[in-house]
Amino acid sequence: MTQETQNVLLSVEDLRTWYELRKWGFFHAGYVKAVDGVTFDLRHGQAITIVGESGSGKTTLAKTLLGLVPPTGGRMDLAGHRYDSERVKWLRFLFKQSERAAWRNKRERRTWIRAKVGFVQQDPYGALAPFMNVRKILAEPLTIHRVPKHDQEERIRAVMEEVRLTPSEDFINKYAHMLSGGQQQRLVIARSIVLEPELLIADEPVSMLDASVRVEILQLLRRIQESHDLGVIYITHDLSTVRYFSEYVFVMYAAKLVEKAEVSELIHNPRHPYTQALLTAISDPDPDNARVFKDVPKGEPPSLAHPPSGCRFHPRCKRFMADLCDVQMPVSFEPVAGHQVECWLYR
Amino acid sequence: MENLDKVLRVEDLKLHFRTQRGPVQAVDGVSFELERGLATVVVGESGCGKSTLSRAILRLLPRNIHAYSGKVWLNGIDIMTLGDEQFRRKVRWVQMSLVPQAAMNSLNPVLKVGDQVAEPFLVHGKAANKKDAYDQAREVFRLVGVSTDFLERYPFELSGGMRQRAVLAMALAINPDIVFLDEPTSALDVLTQTNIMNVLKGIKRDLGVTFVLITHDIATSSELADRAAVMYAGQLVELSDAGHFFREPLHPYSQKLMASVPTLREDKELEFIPGQPPSLLDPPRTCRFAERCSLRFGKCDEEPPFKDVGGDRWVKCWLHV
Numbered sequence: 001m002t003q004e005t006q007n008v009l010l011s012v013e014d015l016r017t018w019y020e021l022r023k024w025g026f027f028h029a030g031y032v033k034a035v036d037g038v039t040f041d042l043r044h045g046q047a048i049t050i051v052g053e054s055g056s057g058k059t060t061l062a063k064t065l066l067g068l069v070p071p072t073g074g075r076m077d078l079a080g081h082r083y084d085s086e087r088v089k090w091l092r093f094l095f096k097q098s099e100r101a102a103w104r105n106k107r108e109r110r111t112w113i114r115a116k117v118g119f120v121q122q123d124p125y126g127a128l129a130p131f132m133n134v135r136k137i138l139a140e141p142l143t144i145h146r147v148p149k150h151d152q153e154e155r156i157r158a159v160m161e162e163v164r165l166t167p168s169e170d171f172i173n174k175y176a177h178m179l180s181g182g183q184q185q186r187l188v189i190a191r192s193i194v195l196e197p198e199l200l201i202a203d204e205p206v207s208m209l210d211a212s213v214r215v216e217i218l219q220l221l222r223r224i225q226e227s228h229d230l231g232v233i234y235i236t237h238d239l240s241t242v243r244y245f246s247e248y249v250f251v252m253y254a255a256k257l258v259e260k261a262e263v264s265e266l267i268h269n270p271r272h273p274y275t276q277a278l279l280t281a282i283s284d285p286d287p288d289n290a291r292v293f294k295d296v297p298k299g300e301p302p303s304l305a306h307p308p309s310g311c312r313f314h315p316r317c318k319r320f321m322a323d324l325c326d327v328q329m330p331v332s333f334e335p336v337a338g339h340q341v342e343c344w345l346y347r
Numbered sequence: 348m349e350n351l352d353k354v355l356r357v358e359d360l361k362l363h364f365r366t367q368r369g370p371v372q373a374v375d376g377v378s379f380e381l382e383r384g385l386a387t388v389v390v391g392e393s394g395c396g397k398s399t400l401s402r403a404i405l406r407l408l409p410r411n412i413h414a415y416s417g418k419v420w421l422n423g424i425d426i427m428t429l430g431d432e433q434f435r436r437k438v439r440w441v442q443m444s445l446v447p448q449a450a451m452n453s454l455n456p457v458l459k460v461g462d463q464v465a466e467p468f469l470v471h472g473k474a475a476n477k478k479d480a481y482d483q484a485r486e487v488f489r490l491v492g493v494s495t496d497f498l499e500r501y502p503f504e505l506s507g508g509m510r511q512r513a514v515l516a517m518a519l520a521i522n523p524d525i526v527f528l529d530e531p532t533s534a535l536d537v538l539t540q541t542n543i544m545n546v547l548k549g550i551k552r553d554l555g556v557t558f559v560l561i562t563h564d565i566a567t568s569s570e571l572a573d574r575a576a577v578m579y580a581g582q583l584v585e586l587s588d589a590g591h592f593f594r595e596p597l598h599p600y601s602q603k604l605m606a607s608v609p610t611l612r613e614d615k616e617l618e619f620i621p622g623q624p625p626s627l628l629d630p631p632r633t634c635r636f637a638e639r640c641s642l643r644f645g646k647c648d649e650e651p652p653f654k655d656v657g658g659d660r661w662v663k664c665w666l667h668v
Binding site (some may be wrong): 053054180181210211212213214215216219237238239240241243244267277278279280281282283284285286287289290293294296297298300301 | 386392393506507508536537538539540541542544545548549563564565566567568569570571572573589590592593594603604605607608609610611612613617618619620623
């Protein structure tokens with residue numbers, strides 16, 4: 001094994017998550033391909049961002065990586081362990097002893113994943129149980145993972161210190177509704193790192209917060225990532241916050257990663273027509289914006305149940321090439337080292 | 348004689364809600380003027396009273412009112428003295444309309460979109476019959492760039508951006524002077540957002556509608572803004588033209604707010620504002636931002652006036668008196 005491969009924390013290859021559609025609740029009626037052929041590697045202590053619009057499959061990707069949704073196909077290796085992509089076959093499980101053992105294994109594996117991967121939810125208030133106080137919220141993962149009671153208190157204080165919910169005496173007996181939005185999100189972050197995971201998945205962690213608090217939370221996440229050498233996957237729709245957080249960014253469109261590059265490279269030299277449109281659309285606060293009409297593609301992202309043939313962006317693309325883009329799915333090209341793009345323009 | 352270029356003039360508007368813990372001063376003494384045909388953006392953190400401000404002007408009030416006072420002149424007429432029925436007939440939707448927050452979900456799911464967009468024409472007597480109303484609805488649909496086929500559909504068949512445009516079409520239906528837009532793009536995708544902003548710009552240019560855009564997204568608001576207003580803890584703290592506001596805001600709160608907006612193209616160190624806004628149950632008698640302000644000095648223990656500092660700019664801060 002080379003140095004490079006040893007350093008990989010999470011390796012994903014051709015990952016697919018399809019939701020089955022049913023007709024009359026019984027007949028098969030196709031799939032919604034929410035994640036379709038996603039490949040990437042994440043090294044220890046690396047932060048990456050996945051940018052995509054709503055419905056592009058970015059949250060399903062997060063759920064798959066967390067083990068909440070079984071993948072339909074492909075491979076996921078976390079710290080050298082492979083997750084299972086097989087579905088639970090309920091009927092067989094009821095009858096066969098061996099299946100029951102497999103189920104038990106699966107549960108153990110899930111518990112293992114939970115300890116390795118932390119999750120920061122989008123809506124902090126919705127993610128915190130209203131009937132638990134801060135101590136209980138932070139103790140629950142520790143209890144489930146059988147951390148002895150006398151060690152728990154110390155660990156709770158340590159993570160509260162880390163997310164700056166200080167002095168911890170003031171907060172530890174409070175309930176979620178007594179905290180402000182920023183404090184709630186810090187509590188969610190504290191809970192996600194209380195088991196000392198190696199990977200943190202943050203799904204739109206700041207989209208529900210005010211602009212003035214957003215930056216504070218992003219900086220906090222960044223600090224935690226650096227001090228713990230965590231791998232972080234930051235999922236967002238807002239490209240303008242990306243450069244304050246990670247070095248590497250993936251652009252997701254209609255279930256695929258269409259462009260992968262370093263942040264400054266992507267912002268200054270976007271290659272994929274979709275990324276170019278996205279960058280045009282994002283405004284910086286500038287009074288001159290009000291005087292110009294922006295040239296962005298019309299229409300909506302495609303339905304994932306019936307995606308267009310060939311490249312999925314071709315119906316909205318300005319640089320569409322007939323007989324190529326609408327027929328063949330583009331493969332990954334690398335016009336510049338470290339900058340990959342799935343577009344026929346760079347063949 | 349009122350100056351008719353000022354389409355709306357608000358003076359010392361107050362709206363306090365009654366709660367179990369005492370009155371909440373959601374809008375507390377707001378005064379401003381709107382010029383015809385210019386778009387004003389109102390920015391501020393959540394809970395600063397910016398949505399309540401639009402509801403107070405449109406008199407869309409909840410039941411738990413503690414205090415509701417002030418003066419509002421629309422086209423030179425004091426609309427606060429009108430009775431509720433008069434207000435409904437003559438002002439709301441006829442001269443001022445609202446695109447509510449989460450507008451995409453404010454369509455009735457069991458009625459066809461066309462019936463809902465045609466309704467204002469029938470209610471306000473602008474159409475003789477249903478067919479006429481539908482014809483006029485088709486017109487406004489073209490205006491906002493939605494295919495008229497969608498009139499025959501139900502809301503669930505439309506995408507978020509389409510629904511947002513349909514609600515905008517309803518608000519524009521009977522040519523109001525002022526349209527309040529409450530977070531019109533915050534739930535939408537970036538590309539859809541930009542498309543809707545383009546539609547709004549076109550309407551502003553062609554029809555001369557006065558827009559009031561209420562939002563917390565400062566970067567997107569700059570797409571439409573001619574003037575900008577900043578609200579903090581129920582009060583306006585700054586009002587100026589967009590050109591000056593986005594380049595050099597005057598109030599310390601506006602400065603911090605601008606410094607916290609991430610930019611894509613420009614490298615800048617982001618700042619955040621420590622602390623939280625004061626509780627509106629019992630706001631301090633000092634300047635309401637004083638507690639979080641880094642430029643605080645002795646005078647800030649008194650409430651500053653909202654004052655014209657020249658060049659069409661108003662600021663509520665002792666530094667600019």
